[in-house]
Amino acid sequence: MILILKNGATDDQIDHVVTRVEAMGLKSHLSRGTFRTIVGLIGDESTLNQEVLNAIPGVSQVIPVLPPYKLASREAHPESSVIDVSGVKIGGGNLGMIAGPCSVEDRDRMFRIAESVCESGANIFRGGAYKPRTSPYAFQGLGEAGLKLLREVGDKFGIPVVTEITDPRNVELVAEYADMLQVGARNMQNFVLLTEVGKTQRPVLLKRGMSATIADLLMSAEYVLSQGNPDVVLCERGIKSFDPSTRNLFDVAAVPVVQGLTHLPIIVDPSHATGRPDLIPACSLAGLAAGADGVHIEVHDCPEEAKSDGPQALLPEQYKDIAHRMQLMADLLGKTISPRPGATSRSLNPPPTEALA
Amino acid sequence: MILILKNGATDDQIDHVVTRVEAMGLKSHLSRGTFRTIVGLIGDESTLNQEVLNAIPGVSQVIPVLPPYKLASREAHPESSVIDVSGVKIGGGNLGMIAGPCSVEDRDRMFRIAESVCESGANIFRGGAYKPRTSPYAFQGLGEAGLKLLREVGDKFGIPVVTEITDPRNVELVAEYADMLQVGARNMQNFVLLTEVGKTQRPVLLKRGMSATIADLLMSAEYVLSQGNPDVVLCERGIKSFDPSTRNLFDVAAVPVVQGLTHLPIIVDPSHATGRPDLIPACSLAGLAAGADGVHIEVHDCPEEAKSDGPQALLPEQYKDIAHRMQLMADLLGKTISPRPGATSRSLNPPPTEALA
Amino acid sequence: MILILKNGATDDQIDHVVTRVEAMGLKSHLSRGTFRTIVGLIGDESTLNQEVLNAIPGVSQVIPVLPPYKLASREAHPESSVIDVSGVKIGGGNLGMIAGPCSVEDRDRMFRIAESVCESGANIFRGGAYKPRTSPYAFQGLGEAGLKLLREVGDKFGIPVVTEITDPRNVELVAEYADMLQVGARNMQNFVLLTEVGKTQRPVLLKRGMSATIADLLMSAEYVLSQGNPDVVLCERGIKSFDPSTRNLFDVAAVPVVQGLTHLPIIVDPSHATGRPDLIPACSLAGLAAGADGVHIEVHDCPEEAKSDGPQALLPEQYKDIAHRMQLMADLLGKTISPRPGATSRSLNPPPTEALA
Amino acid sequence: MILILKNGATDDQIDHVVTRVEAMGLKSHLSRGTFRTIVGLIGDESTLNQEVLNAIPGVSQVIPVLPPYKLASREAHPESSVIDVSGVKIGGGNLGMIAGPCSVEDRDRMFRIAESVCESGANIFRGGAYKPRTSPYAFQGLGEAGLKLLREVGDKFGIPVVTEITDPRNVELVAEYADMLQVGARNMQNFVLLTEVGKTQRPVLLKRGMSATIADLLMSAEYVLSQGNPDVVLCERGIKSFDPSTRNLFDVAAVPVVQGLTHLPIIVDPSHATGRPDLIPACSLAGLAAGADGVHIEVHDCPEEAKSDGPQALLPEQYKDIAHRMQLMADLLGKTISPRPGATSRSLNPPPTEALA
Known part of the structure; x- marks a missing residue:
C-alpha cells in the first residue's frame, strides 16, 4: 500500500506512521514531496487492514496496489477458470x-x-x-x-x-x-x-x-x-x-x-x-x-x-x-x-452465412 | 390501481383485461381517450399483484394508488408511533x-x-x-x-x-x-x-x-x-x-x-x-x-x-x-x-440563549 | 394525460380541476375509485403543460400518455430515419x-x-x-x-x-x-x-x-x-x-x-x-x-x-x-x-466464415 | 503527483517515465515495492496534465496530491470569502x-x-x-x-x-x-x-x-x-x-x-x-x-x-x-x-426562547 500523508503532517506524525508500519512487519519507504510526504510499504501486505492504516493520525489517503480478493484475482490465477x-x-x-x-x-x-x-x-x-x-x-x-x-x-x-x-x-x-x-x-x-x-x-x-x-x-x-x-x-x-x-x-x-x-x-x-x-x-x-x-x-x-x-x-x-x-x-x-448432458444430438448449428437481421 | 393500455390495444385485448380484472373480484371503469384507453379498478385492491396486471396483453402501465405497505403506512395509522x-x-x-x-x-x-x-x-x-x-x-x-x-x-x-x-x-x-x-x-x-x-x-x-x-x-x-x-x-x-x-x-x-x-x-x-x-x-x-x-x-x-x-x-x-x-x-x-434509564439526573440542559457557533 | 387526485380531494377541488381542464379546451372523464378519483383528459393534449396541471390543488399525479417529443417520436414517424x-x-x-x-x-x-x-x-x-x-x-x-x-x-x-x-x-x-x-x-x-x-x-x-x-x-x-x-x-x-x-x-x-x-x-x-x-x-x-x-x-x-x-x-x-x-x-x-465518399474501392469485406475470437 | 506503475513495468518503461517527468521540469523519486514501483514527483506540479502522465506506457494510476482548482481552494485562501x-x-x-x-x-x-x-x-x-x-x-x-x-x-x-x-x-x-x-x-x-x-x-x-x-x-x-x-x-x-x-x-x-x-x-x-x-x-x-x-x-x-x-x-x-x-x-x-439594503428596520428578531416545533 501507499500512504499519502496530510499536507502539514508533523515529523512526530511521520515517525509514528513509520513505527506503526514496521510493527506490522513491513518496511517503509519515505518520499518527501514539495507538498506531501508519501510512505510506500514494502513487504507482504496481504494481511494489512486498509482501515487501520487510514485511521493513523496524519494519514490522508491509503492506496492499495494489490486487489484484496486474493483467490479470485487473475494475478493469482492467470488462466480462465472453467x-x-x-x-x-x-x-x-x-x-x-x-x-x-x-x-x-x-x-x-x-x-x-x-x-x-x-x-x-x-x-x-x-x-x-x-x-x-x-x-x-x-x-x-x-x-x-x-x-x-x-x-x-x-x-x-x-x-x-x-x-x-x-x-x-x-x-x-x-x-x-x-x-x-x-x-x-x-x-x-x-x-x-x-x-x-x-x-x-x-x-x-x-x-x-x-x-x-x-x-x-x-x-x-x-x-x-x-x-x-x-x-x-x-x-x-x-x-x-x-x-x-x-x-x-x-x-x-x-x-x-x-x-x-x-x-x-x-x-x-x-x-x-x-x-x-x-x-x-x-x-x-x-x-x-x-x-x-x-x-x-x-x-x-x-x-x-x-x-x-x-x-x-x-x-x-x-x-x-x-x-x-x-x-x-x-x-x-x-x-x-455445450449441449445439455441429456441431449442426444445437437441440431442447432446454423449455416455460417446466415445473417442475424 | 389504474391500467393504461397500449396505444392501439384491440377491442379483444380490452375485453380480456376487463374479464381478468372482474375475475379478481373488482369492478372496472373504462375511459377511452383520444390515444389511450384507461381502466380504473374499483374495489379492494390490497390483494392484487401489480406484476400480474402488468403481464396482461395490451397493458402498458400499471399505476398503484395505494401504498403496498399496509401496516407501515401513515394512512393506516395516522399518529406517529413511539x-x-x-x-x-x-x-x-x-x-x-x-x-x-x-x-x-x-x-x-x-x-x-x-x-x-x-x-x-x-x-x-x-x-x-x-x-x-x-x-x-x-x-x-x-x-x-x-x-x-x-x-x-x-x-x-x-x-x-x-x-x-x-x-x-x-x-x-x-x-x-x-x-x-x-x-x-x-x-x-x-x-x-x-x-x-x-x-x-x-x-x-x-x-x-x-x-x-x-x-x-x-x-x-x-x-x-x-x-x-x-x-x-x-x-x-x-x-x-x-x-x-x-x-x-x-x-x-x-x-x-x-x-x-x-x-x-x-x-x-x-x-x-x-x-x-x-x-x-x-x-x-x-x-x-x-x-x-x-x-x-x-x-x-x-x-x-x-x-x-x-x-x-x-x-x-x-x-x-x-x-x-x-x-x-x-x-x-x-x-x-429522554435520559437513559440508569441516569440519576440530567445535567445537560444548556442555557437557552447560548449559540451553536 | 391522466390526473390522479389526492386521497380525500374535495368535491370543490374536483370541480375546479374539471373547470380548469375544460378551459384548456379538453374534455374530462371522471372515474371515482374506492380511494382515489381519476380524471382522464380527452382531446389534443399536445399543447398542455404537465407542470400547470400538477399545480392545481387536489392533483396528486399527472401521467402523460403521449411522449412530449412530437417530431422525434416514432409514433409520429414510424420509419427509421437515414x-x-x-x-x-x-x-x-x-x-x-x-x-x-x-x-x-x-x-x-x-x-x-x-x-x-x-x-x-x-x-x-x-x-x-x-x-x-x-x-x-x-x-x-x-x-x-x-x-x-x-x-x-x-x-x-x-x-x-x-x-x-x-x-x-x-x-x-x-x-x-x-x-x-x-x-x-x-x-x-x-x-x-x-x-x-x-x-x-x-x-x-x-x-x-x-x-x-x-x-x-x-x-x-x-x-x-x-x-x-x-x-x-x-x-x-x-x-x-x-x-x-x-x-x-x-x-x-x-x-x-x-x-x-x-x-x-x-x-x-x-x-x-x-x-x-x-x-x-x-x-x-x-x-x-x-x-x-x-x-x-x-x-x-x-x-x-x-x-x-x-x-x-x-x-x-x-x-x-x-x-x-x-x-x-x-x-x-x-x-x-457505407464506404467514405472518397474511397475508390472497398477492400475490407472479410470472408464470412472467419470467427472473431 | 504520484505515479503508480503497472505490475510488471519494465526497466525501460521506468526509465522512460523518469525521462518524461524530468523533461517536464520535475524531479522524480522512485520507490520499488514488492509488487509495484511508485514514482513521486517533486516540484511545482501545478502546470502538469494528469492525462498526459496517465498515457505514458507502464503507468497504471496517477494520483494528484494538490487540488486542480488553485484560486478556489482553501489551501490558497484560508479565510472564508464574503x-x-x-x-x-x-x-x-x-x-x-x-x-x-x-x-x-x-x-x-x-x-x-x-x-x-x-x-x-x-x-x-x-x-x-x-x-x-x-x-x-x-x-x-x-x-x-x-x-x-x-x-x-x-x-x-x-x-x-x-x-x-x-x-x-x-x-x-x-x-x-x-x-x-x-x-x-x-x-x-x-x-x-x-x-x-x-x-x-x-x-x-x-x-x-x-x-x-x-x-x-x-x-x-x-x-x-x-x-x-x-x-x-x-x-x-x-x-x-x-x-x-x-x-x-x-x-x-x-x-x-x-x-x-x-x-x-x-x-x-x-x-x-x-x-x-x-x-x-x-x-x-x-x-x-x-x-x-x-x-x-x-x-x-x-x-x-x-x-x-x-x-x-x-x-x-x-x-x-x-x-x-x-x-x-x-x-x-x-x-x-443581513437586511436588504432598502429595509429601514429589521422586525424579525424572534424571542430567543421560542421553539421551532
Whole structure:
C-alpha cells in the first residue's frame, strides 16, 4: 500500500506512521514531496487492514496496489477458470445458456417450459423454489416441493438445474436437489449465506447486487472461494440508475472489466437487468459480443399467469428465436455452447452465412 | 390501481383485461381517450399483484394508488408511533441518541467508551458482535462473548444496548442479550432475517440499504410488522452516488419523506452516511433540523486501534461536543432527549440563549 | 394525460380541476375509485403543460400518455430515419464509423491518423477544434486553425468530418468547415446552442449528457428538430454511476430503448463511455450487437503526446483490428458500412466464415 | 503527483517515465515495492496534465496530491470569502436569503410576491427572464422585458436581484439589469458561458450540475475566478439518484465538504433539490444546520398559474413561516441575515426562547 500523508503532517506524525508500519512487519519507504510526504510499504501486505492504516493520525489517503480478493484475482490465477455444472461447462470459451421460469410453479407448466427451452438449446434450467420478494404478501415460492419438481425436470430432460438459496439453514437441503446454487442480488453481501454456500461443493451462481461495485462483487466471490468452494460463476444483472426506462441499468462493460480482474466466468442476465422482454434479445447479443460466458433468461409460457416477474419473461417461441441468434453469435465469436448432458444430438448449428437481421 | 393500455390495444385485448380484472373480484371503469384507453379498478385492491396486471396483453402501465405497505403506512395509522427501547422513547418528539464503537472490542475499552458517551447524553449504546465485513479476511466480531460484554455494559450504565443481527439462526441468542436488534444496510432485503426478527418482541433498528428506495425500505419494515412485531425504527445511513467525496450520500430529505409516508420513527446515521468524522457534526445537526427522531454516531477512543471502521469514528470528546450541540438543537425544535434509564439526573440542559457557533 | 387526485380531494377541488381542464379546451372523464378519483383528459393534449396541471390543488399525479417529443417520436414517424452526412449514410441498416483524435493537433499527425483510420474503414473523421475542458488551464483547442486543418483532411481523404460546437456565436463558422456538428454531453441541455444548431442545415451528432435520461435526450433532439433541422444522430456515451471501474457507465440498453421511441439513429461511443482503451473493443461489438447505427472511437498515434484524452485513445493498429471485427459483426447483423465518399474501392469485406475470437 | 506503475513495468518503461517527468521540469523519486514501483514527483506540479502522465506506457494510476482548482481552494485562501451582492453579504457568517418566482411573469404579480418575501426577510429577489426549458414548446421567459421588470422590483423594494444567464451573447445585457448572475445547473459545464460571466464584475450564483461531483463544481468556479471575477457563490440544488421520491437528491453533506475545500460560500436550494414544497421547510433548516451560507427558495402566489415550476413553489405565507424559523435557526447558529439594503428596520428578531416545533 501507499500512504499519502496530510499536507502539514508533523515529523512526530511521520515517525509514528513509520513505527506503526514496521510493527506490522513491513518496511517503509519515505518520499518527501514539495507538498506531501508519501510512505510506500514494502513487504507482504496481504494481511494489512486498509482501515487501520487510514485511521493513523496524519494519514490522508491509503492506496492499495494489490486487489484484496486474493483467490479470485487473475494475478493469482492467470488462466480462465472453467466451471463444470454437472457436465455443462461455463468459462474459457464455453457458454452457459440458463433458461426457465422465475418461480417453480405447477408440474405441467414446468415440463412444458423445460421441454421447449431444451429444444431451443438451453443447457441449464432455472426456477425459484424460495423467492426473495419485496412484499411479504407476495408468493414466496413452493419450498421443498418446488425443489423436488425442479429435480424431476432436471432428471427427465438431462439438464442441470439452478435455484436460489436464501436461508443459511436450507443450504444442505437445496444442495441435495440442485446442481448449482444461486445467490441473488439482494443477498450478494449476505456474508453468512456466502460462507455456508462456500462450504458446499456445488457450483455457485453469484449475482451482482444492485449497488455493488465490481470490487464488491469480487470480494463476495472471495467469501465463497475462501471457504474451499472454487466454483463460482458471476452474473451481471443490472445496477441502480436514475433513468426509469429500464428496471435496472445493464452494465455490459462489467463483462470485460471482470474478466480482466478475475479468472472466474461471468454471464449476463438481461431479464433482470432490463425488466423488459422487448430489450432481452438486443441485450443478450450485446452481452455475448462483450465476451460474456453465458446468458440467463427467464421464460414463461403464460406471463400473465406467472407467480412472479411475469412481465419480464420471454415466451418459449421468443426464446427459441433469440437462442438461435445467440448460437450464430457464438459461432462468430468462436465460442461453444455445450449441449445439455441429456441431449442426444445437437441440431442447432446454423449455416455460417446466415445473417442475424 | 389504474391500467393504461397500449396505444392501439384491440377491442379483444380490452375485453380480456376487463374479464381478468372482474375475475379478481373488482369492478372496472373504462375511459377511452383520444390515444389511450384507461381502466380504473374499483374495489379492494390490497390483494392484487401489480406484476400480474402488468403481464396482461395490451397493458402498458400499471399505476398503484395505494401504498403496498399496509401496516407501515401513515394512512393506516395516522399518529406517529413511539417506540420504547427498554425505557428509552424514540418517535413523537422523543430523540434516540445512539452511540458506541463499531465493533464490541475488549472489556476495558467498552467500559471507557460507554462511560464517556453516557456522560455526554447518549441514551442507547451500540456495538457489533457479529460484523458483516466485505472481506472474509477481516475481523468478524467477537460473537457471543461480545454480546455478553455488551449486556454487561448495558447493565452497569443503565443504558439499553443495540447490536446487529446477521444470521437467522442467531436471532434468539442475540435477543436474549440485546435490547434492540439492528438489521444492517446489506441485509435490508434479507427477507429471511426480517421474518425471524419480526417474530421476536425486540424493537428493531432497520437500516436503509445503499440502493434501496424509500418504498423498498418501507416494504422491508412491513416484513417485520407483518410478523407481529410493531416496533421498528428506520435509519437513513447514506445511499450510493457517483461522487467519491463521501462514502455514501446522506439523503437528509428522506427524513421528511419517510415521516409523510409512515408512522414509524426514522433516525439518521451520519457516521455511515458520510464515512468522515469531520462531517458528522454538520450532518447530525442537519438530520435533527430535518426532523429526525434520533442520531446514531460511532465513537471510539483510539480509532487507529479500532477493529473496524476506525477512520469514521468520533473521539469521545468530539462526541461530547456534538451531543451538547444536538441538545441545543433539540431545545430549539421542541424535542426531548429522554435520559437513559440508569441516569440519576440530567445535567445537560444548556442555557437557552447560548449559540451553536 | 391522466390526473390522479389526492386521497380525500374535495368535491370543490374536483370541480375546479374539471373547470380548469375544460378551459384548456379538453374534455374530462371522471372515474371515482374506492380511494382515489381519476380524471382522464380527452382531446389534443399536445399543447398542455404537465407542470400547470400538477399545480392545481387536489392533483396528486399527472401521467402523460403521449411522449412530449412530437417530431422525434416514432409514433409520429414510424420509419427509421437515414441521415446523410455528405454522402455517408447513418441509420436504417447503415453504420457510421466515426474515428479520429480527441483534439485537432498538428498537421502531420492529423494526416497520419486520418490515413490510417480511412484504410481501416472509418467513414467519418472526428477532431475537436473547440474543446470543453473541465480545467480552465487545460488545452482549449486550436479554434479556427483547427477547423481549417480538419477541412483539409476531409478534402484530401474524401471523408466527411465532424467537430464539436460549444459556442452559439461560432455555429456559422463551424458549419462552414464541418460536415457534421457535434453537441457534446456537457452541452446536451444547452438549449441556446441546440436552437442555433437547429437553424443550420448540417447534420447534428447529439451526445447524451452524463445525467440525462433517455427522455431528456429525446427532448434535446426535439429542440434541434423543432428549428427545422431534421438530421440528428444520437450518441450514447456513458452516464454517471457509483462504480469507479469505468469513467462512465456504458448504457448499452439505451440503444434498443431509443430505437423503440424515436426514428432517429443512435450510435455508441465506447471511448467516452468507458474511458479505457482495453474495454473499447468489447463495448464496440456489444454496441453493434445491441443494434447501434454506428460506433465512435477516438484514435491517436501517440497517446502520451495527445493534447487531450490521450489515455483513452486506441492506437491506429488497434483501431484497424477492431474495425475489422466490427465489419464481421456488421455482416452477421446484415448491416452495411457505407464506404467514405472518397474511397475508390472497398477492400475490407472479410470472408464470412472467419470467427472473431 | 504520484505515479503508480503497472505490475510488471519494465526497466525501460521506468526509465522512460523518469525521462518524461524530468523533461517536464520535475524531479522524480522512485520507490520499488514488492509488487509495484511508485514514482513521486517533486516540484511545482501545478502546470502538469494528469492525462498526459496517465498515457505514458507502464503507468497504471496517477494520483494528484494538490487540488486542480488553485484560486478556489482553501489551501490558497484560508479565510472564508464574503461576497457582497449590492450590499447584501453572503459568507463568513452572513446568510443570503434568496426568494422569488421561477420565472419573471406579469408586473402586478412580481410586485405582490416581492412585497411579501421582502416583508418575510428575504434579502435577494430572484426571477428568470431567460428560462432553460427541457421542452422547446414550453414558456422560454420574457427576455429583456423580464429583466426590466426585475430591475424595477429591485429598485422599488431596495433588494438586489439575481437572474439566470443562458447565452454568452446576453451577458452584457443581463449584467446591466441584474445585481447577480445565475449560472444554472444545466450550464454548470458550459465553459463558454462561465468564461463570459468571469469577465464581468457581477457576483455569480453557480449552481451545481445534477451529475457534477464537488470537484467538478469547484473546477467550474475556477473558470469564473480565473477570468478575474472573484465573486462566486456556490449552490447545492440536488443531484441525480435512483429514488423517485424527490426530483433530485439533496446532498446536504456537500455543504461542509465544500466549505472544507474552498473559501467560497455555498447556499442550498431545496426547491430544486426536492421539487416538493412539503419538503422545503425541513430541507431549508437542514441546510442551515449543516452550515450553509444561505437558502434559495421559489415562491409564487398562485402556483397553478405559474409559467414554470409551479408545483414546487411555496406560497407567500408558507415562505413567511419558514423564513421565521430560519431566523430562529440563524440565531441558534450565531449567523446573521443581513437586511436588504432598502429595509429601514429589521422586525424579525424572534424571542430567543421560542421553539421551532
